Every structure is written in structure tokens, then in C-alpha cells.
Amino acid sequence: MAKALAQAPARKGPQTAIRIREAALELFSRLGFERATMAEIAAEAGVSQATLHYHFEDKFQLWRAAMLQLRAVIGEEERLLEAAMDSPPEVQLRMAMRLFLQISWRHPALGRIVALEGMAGGERLEWLDAHLIGPRNRRLAELAKAAIDSGALKPFPAEMLITTLQSAAAGVINLAPMMKTSFDIDVTQAPARAAHEQMILDALLGGLLTDPSATT
Amino acid sequence: MAKALAQAPARKGPQTAIRIREAALELFSRLGFERATMAEIAAEAGVSQATLHYHFEDKFQLWRAAMLQLRAVIGEEERLLEAAMDSPPEVQLRMAMRLFLQISWRHPALGRIVALEGMAGGERLEWLDAHLIGPRNRRLAELAKAAIDSGALKPFPAEMLITTLQSAAAGVINLAPMMKTSFDIDVTQAPARAAHEQMILDALLGGLLTDPSATT
DNA sequence: TTAATTTCTGATTAGAAAGTCAGAAATACT
DNA sequence: AGTATTTCTGACTTTCTAATCAGAAATTAA
Structure with missing residues (x-):
């Protein structure tokens, strides 16, 4: 689930989680929690919806992660x-x-x-x-x-x-x-x-x- | 759907549609359009969810009716x-x-x-x-x-x-x-x-x- | 009283959205 | 090379919500 060891990330660069948080922040702040959908956030970040759940447990935790930025x-x-x-x-x-x-x-x-x-x-x-x-x-x-x-x-x-x-x-x-x-x-x-x-x-x-x- | 003839209303008094609009206004304004659910509005107004659709075509029209108040x-x-x-x-x-x-x-x-x-x-x-x-x-x-x-x-x-x-x-x-x-x-x-x-x-x-x- | 009309509801349907999972793809380690 | 680990995805399940509908309940009109 989370990175266990210090290791360069695979596939889409180390930015994936960051891009997700940024997309989430933009959509959450403009539309509010429920109007912003996971599918929209995923599309905005350029990843699949399942990737969101790989990096973040659920929608609320993604919201909190975005807020912590x-x-x-x-x-x-x-x-x-x-x-x-x-x-x-x-x-x-x-x-x-x-x-x-x-x-x-x-x-x-x-x-x-x-x-x-x-x-x-x-x-x-x-x-x-x-x-x-x-x-x-x-x-x-x-x-x-x-x-x-x-x-x-x-x-x-x-x-x-x-x-x-x-x-x-x-x-x-x-x-x-x-x-x-x-x-x-x-x-x-x-x-x-x-x-x-x-x-x-x-x-x-x-x-x-x-x-x-x-x-x- | 709408009242065709001038006639006193049945059942729950003439206030039903008004109560629905008031509940809708409160919830829509506090939570926003999507976070406010038809079920919540119905509960707040003390009617069934189906009654909302009897008085108002759909959610957006209920929203507009509430705004017109x-x-x-x-x-x-x-x-x-x-x-x-x-x-x-x-x-x-x-x-x-x-x-x-x-x-x-x-x-x-x-x-x-x-x-x-x-x-x-x-x-x-x-x-x-x-x-x-x-x-x-x-x-x-x-x-x-x-x-x-x-x-x-x-x-x-x-x-x-x-x-x-x-x-x-x-x-x-x-x-x-x-x-x-x-x-x-x-x-x-x-x-x-x-x-x-x-x-x-x-x-x-x-x-x-x-x-x-x-x-x- | 009986029939007609309006108002309302429970049960159901259709669709959207969150969340799950097995496995593929990419990278790192030895 | 081969193996392990991390990252990612398509397909699926579950849950939630708006919307539908047949018919019940109440009221009015005759």
C-alpha cells in the first residue's frame, strides 16, 4: 500500500501522488467534497480511478491529504x-x-x-x-x-x-x-x-x- | 401533476409544497445542490420522497422553486x-x-x-x-x-x-x-x-x- | 352514496459513484 | 539474466440516490 523502502517509484514518475493531490485540491475546493467525484479527480490527474485508491485509502483521506498540502x-x-x-x-x-x-x-x-x-x-x-x-x-x-x-x-x-x-x-x-x-x-x-x-x-x-x- | 382546478387540497394541508420548498432552501443553501439529498429534504419536510417528485418534476426544478422563494x-x-x-x-x-x-x-x-x-x-x-x-x-x-x-x-x-x-x-x-x-x-x-x-x-x-x- | 380528483406513499428501477481485487507493467535488486 | 517490489489498471461489487409507478388515502362534487 505505502512505500515500505526508500526506492525510486515505477511507471509514471514520482509525481503521481502529488498530481492526484493537486487535482483533488482544485476540484474539492471548487466543487466541494461530494460534487467532486473520484473519477473526475483521476481523469484530471491522468490516472485510473483505482490508482486513487492505491495511494489513498478512501475519499475522505484523499481530501485530508489534499488539505495537508x-x-x-x-x-x-x-x-x-x-x-x-x-x-x-x-x-x-x-x-x-x-x-x-x-x-x-x-x-x-x-x-x-x-x-x-x-x-x-x-x-x-x-x-x-x-x-x-x-x-x-x-x-x-x-x-x-x-x-x-x-x-x-x-x-x-x-x-x-x-x-x-x-x-x-x-x-x-x-x-x-x-x-x-x-x-x-x-x-x-x-x-x-x-x-x-x-x-x-x-x-x-x-x-x-x-x-x-x-x-x- | 399540478393542480388543474381551483380546489382545496387533500391530506396534509395546503402547506405541503411550501414546507418542501422551505426544507429544500435550507438544505440546498447549507450543503449545496448535490450534498442535499431528496431523502433528507423529504424527511425534513415530513413527507415521503415520492411526494417531492409529485410536486416538483426533478431535483433541479425543486432547487429553482426554492430559489424563487x-x-x-x-x-x-x-x-x-x-x-x-x-x-x-x-x-x-x-x-x-x-x-x-x-x-x-x-x-x-x-x-x-x-x-x-x-x-x-x-x-x-x-x-x-x-x-x-x-x-x-x-x-x-x-x-x-x-x-x-x-x-x-x-x-x-x-x-x-x-x-x-x-x-x-x-x-x-x-x-x-x-x-x-x-x-x-x-x-x-x-x-x-x-x-x-x-x-x-x-x-x-x-x-x-x-x-x-x-x-x- | 357514489364517482371523480387530488394528494400522497411503498416498492421498485436505473444509474452513478465509491470502493475492491487479481493481475499486468514497470522498475529495482542480486 | 532472474526475482522481488512497487506502481498501476480493467473489471467487478456494493452502496447510495434520483426518479418511476401502481395504487392507497383523503377530499370534493354529483
Whole structure:
């Protein structure tokens, strides 16, 4: 079932499991768990359906494996934030927002997954909370509380604030298909992305901070 | 199949079809089209699965029927907005946001549906755009453009702005299960809802308007 | 009451999707 | 070379779900 010894893989290169995870991540995040079928994922990865079951026990485990790929992404975010741990909380918060935007554009699957499972609740949300989003959510909430305590941020409930900021930042990215359908706008183009980043940082933090000029 | 003559209904009262639509709306909006099964909807409505097919041709038509219930909601929003058509655009926009918040709390299904189908794209998004969300989206974008032209709003791309405002406002509402899981907060309680409304209006429009003190 | 109509259900069917398995194909080891 | 191991696949089974249908139950109309 799994590789017992260190050995170069056969047949289709060492990338098979990786390609499967990537295909799974894309389809799971865009369509949700049940709408994404094993057959589709297999086709997208260019392997047979049985190969999926060779590498991954079942659909749920494939889903978890795909999600764990996002941990590297989260990890990167965390590392960059930790480097700025000595800065005032509102500066850290602004940096977190900027990071979140960049990462969301590069890995739109994360935001879509959170939106999908965060709405539905259930087993997969529990898993996501434990392994991916929970620690980050609570860390960011603490950051917001600190910024509020220091008087830099308006005193809104920190948890709602964090969720709202993330929803606002991910909105246009997640809803790219709707932007195309309703407005005939392709937001994935570079100029649109730049305008979006500008807008989110300017509009949201410009409105939330008690003294917007404090941070760049 | 359908009622041919005006006649009082039999058995389970005239409410059967309505109850089915309500159950369908709740499940479709929370879980998405495929994850919501006909059996679940039937159970939730307290009827047999076959009854669903008596009242509605197939699953997609049941989905559309459930969505059309939301048109009354949208209609209410539109009517109240039209009453203020002579106000300056930024006042209308603020009123639209306030309305959106109230309606989203009362009918959380709308925001969830938009989030679900707006991410996935496809046939149902096309239908939603044509029958529910497209006209409203485009009207709000025009409103934002007018507010920008008048100098009341910062010059961001109007379509992104509208989508972001709606995403921000609906975020906490849609992600209520995640708020519970990650923060153990039940945002459906009245005090939380009031704080949320306050936060959205203050934070978002306070940041976006060039002169925040202009509107109440 | 009787007949007609509408509403509803249990039983069944057809099809899709996840998951299994024996064995083929490729590679690594000796 | 030959053997062992890993990787992969086609064919199959099982489970789940939408959809069908004949007829029961309730109601109305006569």
C-alpha cells in the first residue's frame, strides 16, 4: 500500500501522488467534497480511478491529504508573521492582511475550502479547525484584541472582525465565476489583482484603524 | 401533476409544497445542490420522497422553486431602495448595505447560495444570475459608480467593491458554523447580530467614504 | 352514496459513484 | 539474466440516490 523502502517509484514518475493531490485540491475546493467525484479527480490527474485508491485509502483521506498540502502555505504565512512579532499589533495585523491577500491569490483553494466547509459545518470543518484554520483564526483574533487594547483598532468583537476581514479579502477571489457571469470581468488578470489588493488594504484597514496614517 | 382546478387540497394541508420548498432552501443553501439529498429534504419536510417528485418534476426544478422563494426577499429589498432613489448615491449605498445586513440575518440562505454557486460556476450560477442576483449586482455596481463619480466614494472598481462589501457583510453570517467551531461563539444571538451590524457599517463605509460623516 | 380528483406513499428501477481485487507493467535488486 | 517490489489498471461489487409507478388515502362534487 505505502512505500515500505526508500526506492525510486515505477511507471509514471514520482509525481503521481502529488498530481492526484493537486487535482483533488482544485476540484474539492471548487466543487466541494461530494460534487467532486473520484473519477473526475483521476481523469484530471491522468490516472485510473483505482490508482486513487492505491495511494489513498478512501475519499475522505484523499481530501485530508489534499488539505495537508495547504499546511505548507499556512506555514509560510506563519513564518513571515513571526518575524514581525515585535512590531505593534496593528502593524502585524496589516501585514497579516497583506500576506493573506497574496497567498489567497496564489492558492485560491484555501479560501474556497474555508467558505465551503465553514458554511456546512460537520466532520470536515472539525478536522480543518484542528489542523489548518483553527490555530490561525485564534492567533489572529488575539492579534486583533491586542490592537484593540492598545487603542489602535476600533473596539469591535475581535473574532467577528477577523472573520469579516478574511471574508472581505477572499470575496472577490472566491467569487471569480460570479464576477465573470454577473459583470463579465476576469478578476484573475494581474491588473485586477493589483487593484483588488489596493482596495482591500485601503478600504478595510483605512476604515478600521483609529489612526489610519500610523502604518504604511 | 399540478393542480388543474381551483380546489382545496387533500391530506396534509395546503402547506405541503411550501414546507418542501422551505426544507429544500435550507438544505440546498447549507450543503449545496448535490450534498442535499431528496431523502433528507423529504424527511425534513415530513413527507415521503415520492411526494417531492409529485410536486416538483426533478431535483433541479425543486432547487429553482426554492430559489424563487428568495425572489420575494430580493423584491422587498428593491422596493425599499427604490423609495430612496432621489437620495445621493452614497446614502442609497449605505441604505443598501443596511438592508442587505437585515435581510441576510433574516434569510441567511441567500448569502449561502450565492457563495456556493458563485464559487462553482456552471448552470445554476447562470440561472441565479438571470433570475436573482444579476440584476441586483449590476444595479448596485451602477450605484457605486455614481457614488464614485460624485466624489463621495473612493475610486475603486465598482464591481469589486460591491462584491467585497457583500462578502464582508455576509461573511460572519455564512460562516456561523465556523465561528462556533473556531471561537465557540454563537453569532445568531441578538446581541452578536447588533454588534455585527454596527461593525460592518462603521468599518466598511467608514473606511470607504471620502467623508464618513456625510451620512448617518 | 357514489364517482371523480387530488394528494400522497411503498416498492421498485436505473444509474452513478465509491470502493475492491487479481493481475499486468514497470522498475529495482542480486 | 532472474526475482522481488512497487506502481498501476480493467473489471467487478456494493452502496447510495434520483426518479418511476401502481395504487392507497383523503377530499370534493354529483
